[in-house]
Amino acid sequence: MAKAIAEGARTAQEVEVELKPRESPWSLDSYDAILIGAPTYQHTMTNNIEKFLEEVAFHKINLKNKIGAAFGSYGWSGEAPRMVLEVLENKFEMKVLKPPLLIKYMPDEEGLEECRKLGKNVAEQVLG
Numbered sequence: 001m002a003k004a005i006a007e008g009a010r011t012a013q014e015v016e017v018e019l020k021p022r023e024s025p026w027s028l029d030s031y032d033a034i035l036i037g038a039p040t041y042q043h044t045m046t047n048n049i050e051k052f053l054e055e056v057a058f059h060k061i062n063l064k065n066k067i068g069a070a071f072g073s074y075g076w077s078g079e080a081p082r083m084v085l086e087v088l089e090n091k092f093e094m095k096v097l098k099p100p101l102l103i104k105y106m107p108d109e110e111g112l113e114e115c116r117k118l119g120k121n122v123a124e125q126v127l128g
């Protein structure tokens with residue numbers, strides 16, 4: 001999903017896209033938009049994502065008015081991307097794209113296209 005989203009974002013010229021398996025909270029300052037991928041396990045986000053969001057909050061990293069989006073693979077309930085997006089919007093005061101992008105298990109070609117569209121959409125928001 002992340003690769004297809006990045007691919008979609010890269011179709012917009014003048015937008016630089018970085019795809020990271022993980023990121024330090026302090027590096028976030030340099031981005032105009034942040035998209036977080038979060039699969040759902042046991043009706044919630046995984047520990048690494050939760051810890052990451054907690055670190056951003058603890059260190060008071062300022063993400064206000066940056067563009068935010070969340071996405072994730074899920075099986076049946078898919079809470080994680082919704083939870084992530086809620087934190088981005090209400091805690092970090094980011095401008096979020098709703099709804100989050102949920103894909104059941106593995107994206108098929110249609111799902112990949114949805115991912116590319118999200119990336120393109122975010123890139124267009126960045127360019128204003």
Ligand SMILES: Cc1cc2nc3c(=O)[nH]c(=O)nc-3n(C[C@H](O)[C@H](O)[C@H](O)COP(=O)(O)O)c2cc1C
Pocket residue numbers: 039040041042043044073074075076077078079104105106
């Ligand atoms: C132990 C376990 C618990 C899971 N719990 C949930 C769940 O509560 N809700 C849900 O929608 N999917 C759940 N799933 C399904 C995963 O979200 C799904 O397999 C998803 O594709 C995993 O994404 P990933 O491969 O990127 O980690 C669970 C899967 C496993 C193995």
